[in-house]
Amino acid sequence: MFDLLLDVDPKGRPIPALASVVPTLQNHGISADGRTLTYHLRPGVRWQDGERFSARDVIFTWHAIMDPSNDVAGTRGYDLIQSISAPNPLTAVIHLRSGWAPATATLFTYGTNPMPILPAHLLEGHGSLRRSPFNLRPIGTGPYRFVRWDRGNRIVLAANARYFRGAPKVQNIVVEEVPDINTSMTMLRSNQLDWSLLSPAQRLALGKPRGMHFIFAPFSGFGAIAFNCRKPPFDDVRMRRAIAMAIDRDRLSSGITRGQYHVIDSDQPPFSWAYDPSAALPKFDAAGADKLLDSLGWRREGGGTRRKAGEPLALTFTTFPEGDTAVRTAEYVQRMLGERGIDVSVKKVSVAQFYLPKAQKGLLMSGSYDMAYIAWRTGEDPDDSDITSCAGVSNYAGFCDRGVDRLEAQALVSPNRTQRKALYGRIQQLLAAEVPYDFLYAPTYGFAVNDGVEGFRPTPFSPTWNSYEWARVRP
Structure with missing residues (x-):
């Protein structure tokens, strides 16, 4: 029913939608300092009630996204906009507070929180969208x-x-x-x-x-285990590595997804230009996991539960019941770690409570877990600072590494894709070494058609x- 300024084709390339051309440095749609984005809008577009689409709608949509009285999935990127001007009805100029490399791949397109354009002539001046009649009878520009x-x-x-x-x-x-x-x-x-x-x-x-027949397409996202790095035992990278070594990810993929979800070692999807195939999480190594756990003082006597100073190694794996893959992953991991003498209990929490912000006592962001299954959607741009940086709004693992923060900051302002690819490669290497997340698999869309x-x-x-x-x- 609705359209974005830019679409993404099956090969992951941005293509025009409500915008008539993709802004780039080469066509002067992006300024040299990266702070100004010029979108030339497609002429002749009409809302489904007959009104003309214009830059006014783009400006209104940004204000609606930033209005705290409206429920939006996130304001990432939109909060970096200083203003949007309209020199004419078919030109929208976005002025950023500073250069931000992911801008054209995030704003009004398929970022982690896609935001379609809304009709200003119907919604402007009517207050919060939360209870608007528009929600029950929407009007867009779509097909x-x-x-x-x-x-x-x-x-x-x-x-x-x-x-x-x-x-x-x-x-x-x-x-x-x-x-x-x-x-x-x-x-x-x-x-x-x-x-x-x-x-x-x-x-x-x-x-x-x-x-x-079936049609398959890679999904832009991943399933992973988040280790709570805020508290023992996962504040110690050696424990995170030991648990990762005890989990057979190939067995997870074959047992749960029949091998249709590919095992991954990073948060960047394999089809992304930023993907580094050399990044490698600890491989499954039962003997190596046993040895590392022993060295940490978690010893096993007579094949029972590992203990340290008389205390059992007991962990809770939290997941959400709404996802079949999420539940089965928790159960498989419970059995695998049990084979290593680790007592794992599975806790199920509604997906809504799972992902709520810390202020609303969301389980992940409040750190009320040991291990948790997370499903994460990635955007067109490889920016992953939300889940990897110390202050990331979705840093579920509570991971904080100043080296990763520096690399993320550089990658967000570099206008050069070659430089950004190298920076994201280094980030993937550090994440694989520090293991705040044990990345499991990249899902594949499977459609019966x-x-x-x-x-x-x-x-x-x-x-x-x-x-x-x-x-x-x-x-």
Whole structure:
């Protein structure tokens, strides 16, 4: 229903959307000091109610994001904007407080918190968006317009004939709300759904239904174990390394995802230009883990639980029950560490409580855990300072390394991709050595798709980015 200024294609490259061109240093869309970004907006774009789209909408959206009375996923990057000016209706000029390399890959595009453009003519001057009627009858610039929401059942969308890329080929899209996986599987097998995202276990259970095929795409994110570096025993890197050595990540991938989630050693996705394949976390080494634990005074007598000064090595692994992979990972790790004489109990906390900020007593940011499974979405830009820097707003591990902070600070201001790649390579090497996170796997999107659907091309950032191209080749 909505559009961004920039999209990202299946190869991870930024492409124009509501902006007519991607700002770069070469086309003078980015100033030499990196503080000014000029977006030339696509002419002829209209909101679904017929009003013209303009730079006024970009300015309003920024103010809405920064309004504390509105609920937004995050203000990362938008809080670095000093102002946005509009020299004419089709030009939006973003003025940053200082140069910030991730800007064009983060602002109004697929960053870690994608923010589409909102209609100023409908929302400006009406206060908080939290209780706005707009939430129940949204109007965007996208290829499909809202028709109705049958609460608990479905959302019905209709093609937007005014769409700037051309009228969509499919006239109606129905988004079915199917909370029960068994019902979802039945609907897939009977061709009542045209496509659905499935977990690896669900894909295996589905088999090869007649009239459907699978499409896979890497997901821009990762699953990992966060070690609480704020307190013993994980304030000691040797303990973090010992536990990492005791966890067989290949066994996790094969047992939980049937090998469909690739084992990783860093937080940068393998398709990213910043990915360093030489970064290596401690490999699975049961004997090495035993030796390191022994050296730390955690000794095992008679095959039982390890003890130190009479105290058992007992840890809590916290996860969230809403994720099948999250729960199964915790259970597998519990068994693996049990084989090494470590008593692990699994604690399940709702995903909402899991990721809340520290001020709202979120479990991760308040440090109320020993080990925790985290699922993290990465943006188009490799900036990972939120989870790795000492003051990072999502530094779940409570990790603080001044060397990493210096590298992150340099990477955020360098306009040169070659320099940034080298900096992020060094960060990945340090994270692999210090192990605040034991990175497990990079998920793969797996979609069951009806054979009668053409043009479905999911990217690491969105499965619906090109819905205007979807077509049905037969009923």
